[in-house]
Amino acid sequence: MSEHLGPYEILSRLGAGGFGEVHLALDPEGRTVAVKVLHPHVAADGVALARLAREVETMRMVGGAHVAEVLDASLEGSRPYLVTRYVQGRPLSAVPMPVTDLRRLASGLADALQAMHEAGVVHRDLKPANVMMTEGEPVVIDFGIASALDSLSVTASGAVVGTPGYLAPEVLEGRSAGVEADVFSFGATLAYAATGRQPYGQGPASAVAYRVVHHPPDLEGVPEWLEPLLRECLSTDPAARPTAAQISARLGVAPVSHVPRVPAAPVVRPRSAADDLSTKEWQPGREQHRRSVEESRARHREKVRRRWLIGSGLFVALLAAAAREPLTEVSLFLLAAYALAGVADAGVALFSHGIYRRSRMVVDFASVAGVVGLCFGLAAMFSTFTLALFAGTALVVGVVFLLSA
Template sequence: MSERLGPYELLSRLGAGGFGEVHLALDAEGRTVAVKLLHPHVAADSGALARLAREVETMRRVSGPHVAEVLDASLEGARPYLVTRYVQGRPLSALPAPVDDLRRLASGLAGALLAMHEAGVIHRDLKPANVMMAEGDPVVIDFGIASALDSLSVTASGAVVGTPGYLAPEVLEGKQAGLEADVFSFGATLAYAATGRQPYGRGPASAVAYRVVHHPPDLEGVPEWLAPLLRECLSVDPGARPTAAGICAKLGVAHVPSPPRRRSPGAADHAMTMEWRPGKDRHRRSVEESRARHREKVRRRWLIGSGLFVSLLAAAAREPLPEVALFLLAAYALAVVADAGVAVFSRGPYRRSRMIVDMVSVAGVAGLCFGLAAMFSTFTLALFAGTALVVGIVFLLSA
C-alpha cells in the first residue's frame, strides 16, 4: 500500500544518501516527481533546516534541461522533505567508463554548472553519483543541499558533506569555499568519465584527501581536447580555475537563458510548486487516472509481446504438430476474450479501446501465424521463438 506525504503519494524507494531517502512519487495532479525525505538526524537539526529553508527559494531559481529542478519543499513538519523533478536514468557512477560521448557529457555538465552558478547556488557535492544519465544527457541532482546542510551537528550525526576525491582542496582544509569548489568537482567528475578511474586514486578518505591537496590528478588517457581544461579546473589555487561561463565558452556551449518559473498561487511562500505542463492543452489527471493509464500501457505491451511469441510458437508447430499450434492459438484467443469480457463490465476510461485492441490482437496473431508459417521453415521459426523466449526472460530479470 502506498504512503502519503503531504500532497504526494510515495510509490517506491529509489535510494538513499547522506541526507535522506529518495522516493518515486505522484503529485496531486498525477505527475511523477522525486521526493527526498530527510533522515531523522538531519530533521532534528533545527539550525540546518532553517538554513536549508532559506536556500530553497534560491535553489528553485535553478532550471534547465541538465538540472533536476526543486519543485516543492516542506521543512517545518515532523517529516521534512524536498521535491524535485524525477529523472529516469542511471547515475554516471553506475555506467561503464570511459563514457562513449564525452563531449555531450562535458557540454551538459557545463550547462548545469552555469545554471546553478548564475542563480547563486553552490552544489558542493558534484560527483558521478549525483549526475543522472537520461538517454545520453547528464542531469545534475541534489544541488544546493550539501551546501545548505553543512553544519557541525549534521556532519557529526553521520552525514558526510561531500566526497573526498571530488571535494576541492579548500573545502578539505576547512577554508572558505565558493563557486570555484564546484569547478573543481566538475573537473574531477569529467576526469572519471574520461578515464574510468578516480582522479585521485582509491583508498581511505584521509589518503585520498591528502592526494587532492598535495598531488596532481591522474589525467592519463584524457583526450587532448579536454585535458588542458581539466588541469585548470583541478588547480589547487581556486583563483586559477575558470568560471562556469569560461568553461562553457571553451567547450562551445551556447548560453540559453532560463525560462521564467510559473508558480502555483496556493503554495507557501518558501515552497511553491512549479507548474510543469508538457503541452499547452494537456489536461490535468488525478492519481487514479494516471494509474489507469499506466496499467493500460503495461497491459497493451504484454498483449503485443505475448501475441508475437504465441504466433511464433504456433507457426513453428503448425507443420509437425498442427494440434499444438491450434491449441496455442485457441488458448491465446480465450485469454484475450476473457480480458475483453472483463472490459465490458469495467468502468475505466479505456474500456472501449481495450475491447478493440483485444479483438484486433486475436485476429492479428492468427494472421501473423499463418503468414510466418508460409514464409519461413519450421527450424527458422523455432529458432526465432527460442531467441524471443531468451530475450523475454532477460528483459523480465532486468526489469
C-alpha cells in the same frame, strides 16, 4: 493503502544518501516526482533546517534541461522533505567507463554548472553519483543541499558533506569555498568519466584528501581536447580555475538564459483511473517563466527588508513606550531616529528604478506612523516596568535569533 506525504503519493523507494531517503511519488496532478525525505538526525537539527529553508527559494530558481529542478519543499513537521523533478536513468557512477560521448557529457555538465551559478547556488557535492544519465544526457541532482546542510551538528550526526576526491582543496582544508569548488568537482567528475579511474586514486578518505591537496591529478588517457581544461579546473588555486561561463564557451556550449522557474501551486483533484495507467513527467522548460533572475532576487531582498523594518519598528516602539515617563527625551529621540530612517529609505526608493519602488515607499511611511501610534498605545495600556520587561525580552530573543542565523 498507499502512503502519502503531504499532497504526494509515495510509490516506491529509489535509494538513500547522506541526507535522506529518495522516493518515487505522484503529485496531485499525477506527475512523477522524486521526494527526498530527510534523515531523522538531519530533521532534528533546527539550525540546519533553518539554513535549508532559507536556501530553498534560491534553489527553486535553478532551471534547465541538465538540472533536476526543485519543485516543492516542506521543512516543518516530523518528516521534512524536498521535491524535485524525477529523472529516470542511471547515475554516472554506474554506467560503463570511459564514457563514449564525452563531449556531450562535458557540455551538459557545463550547462548545469552555469545554471546553478547564475542563480547563486553552489552544489558543493558534485560527483558521478549525483549525475543522472538519461538518454545520453547528464542531469545534475541534489544541488545546494550539501552546501545548505553543512553544519557541525549535522556532520557530527553522520551525514557526509562531500566526497574526498571530488571536493576542492579549499573545502578539505576548511577554507571558505564558493563556486570555484564546483568547478574543481566538475573537473574531477569529467576526469573519471574520461578514464574510468578516480583522478586522485583510491584508498582511505584521508589518503585521497591528502593527494587532492598535495598531488596533481591522474589525467592519463584524457583526450587532448579536454586535458588542458581539466588541468585548469583541478588547480589547487581557486582563482586559477575558469568560471562556468568560460568553461561553456571553451566547450562550444551555446549561451542559454537560465531564467528562474515559477512552479504553479499544485491543484488537488481526485485522480481518475487514467491517471493510474499513464503518469506525466515534469519536463524542463515547459513552464511559463514569469520572472527573471534579477526580478526574483529583487523580490527576495524586498521581503527581507520589510521583515527588518517591521521587527526593528516593534522594538523601537517598545523601548520608546518604556522610556516615555522616566526619560521623555530618550523616547522622543528613538521615535525621531526611526522616523528619519524611514523617511530616508523612502527617499532612496523615490529615486530608484526598482519594481518595488511604490510599495517600498508606502511600507516606509506606514511603518513610521505605526511605530508612533504603537508607542503611545503601549504607554497608555502598560506600566513602565512591564514595558521594560517586554523590551528586554525582545532584545534577548533578537540577539539569539541573529546568532542562530
